[in-house]
Amino acid sequence: MPDMVTLWTDIKELFEENNTPTTYKTWIETAKPIALDGNKLTLELPSPLHRDYWTHQHLDQQLVEYAYQAAHEDIQPILIIESERQQQATRKAKTATPEEPATAEPTPTFMKETALNSRYTFDTFVIGKGNQMAHAAALVVSEEPGVMYNPLFFYGGVGLGKTHLMHAIGNKMLEDRPDTKVKYVTSEAFTNDFINAIQTRTQEQFRQEYRNVDLLLVDDIQFFANKEGTQEEFFHTFNALYDDEKQIVLTSDRLPNEIPKLQDRLVSRFAWGLSVDITPPDLETRIAILRNKADADQIDIPDDTLSYIAGQIDSNVRELEGALARVQAYHQLMHQPITTDLAAEALKSLNLANATDAITIPVIQDRVANYFHVSLKDLKGKKRKQAIVMPRQIAMYLSRELTEASLPRIGNEFGGKDHTTVIHAYDKIQDSLKTDAELQKDIDNLKDELRR
């Protein structure tokens, strides 16, 4: 077993490789290893919000995997927060009897997957233009499950509230009728349970477990792609529930017919109900989300500072919340009140603030050409091959998003094209982003690279 510092350094490296810079800086860099006792690695996190995030986003499971990759050790992470450590120290001093640390011991996977997050309710969900339809449909379904929209299918980009709404339906149904049987799983957990059932010859129990519910919530079903056996089983689960008029709610980052190798019969069944997309929130909604979150966590923060943070992150609510947590952690660390200056300082290392200043059209062209392995000449030229047209449109899109340049000027920098070509490229990419997760990833990667 390596020593704690070496182990944590290796684990952190893997986190950095496998996560966005924002995730890494907000959630991983703020964690502090404080003890390695046998295989138990205790990490101290700045706030309860950080611990929620670690467990909900399965960063603890990632840690277990990385520890294994780095050191071939089965590490068990124990997440504590600073205030708990202090309380614990006082308690220990008083009682003088050895105690186990106050920990967030990982719960078995199946338990974690079935549990609903009590924070994800309709009350804590902020309604805006991009999600109002999804919100309304969710509310209807929670009031009259299995009647109007079955299945209810949410799709859209990363971190936009699909899981939140799904849990809100479950929480509301349980609140209205506590004897309701609700099951929440990610598609990966469904797959694992299914494989497990085959291996342990407990298929019958598996079926009981999944078919004997009033509400089945399956998150991120894009991971059913290419999984024939799981799809087969899910098809039967779906039919059994549907025939019994039990409500099914599904989420995905794209429409069913865009999920690779999803059986046609599933695609057509998913279309029986209602599919609603969720698009990124506008500035007002982002500010409202931050205000709600700050109030709920009792963070004292002025409105102009919230507007500033909301102006820095424009697509992903999870990252928006991460930025707020980062500002709060910074405030606790520096013992200074939260102001816009402090927020700018806290977010500076994320390279969000003012990062766009240094980004020019030639820099964008250079990075995009590199990223897609096309020549600069082709990127600015007239060739109509899809392998060139797409990067060209992406470069135009990013030029419009990340620089102050006018449309004619962007056209000019792309070999003297008309400004309508730039508008067309921008609209095309913006439209595709709603459903194309691959494209979303490429754009996120390029933005990260450009801001670095």
Ligand SMILES: Nc1ncnc2c1ncn2[C@@H]1O[C@H](COP(=O)(O)OP(=O)(O)OP(=O)(O)O)[C@@H](O)[C@H]1O
């Ligand atoms: N409209 C909203 N109001 C309040 N909180 C929101 C809203 N939208 C998203 N959030 C918060 O943002 C975070 C990310 O949301 P969620 O996990 O539901 O995203 P998702 O769309 O399921 O993402 P993924 O595709 O990564 O699973 C959650 O903490 C959620 O509470």
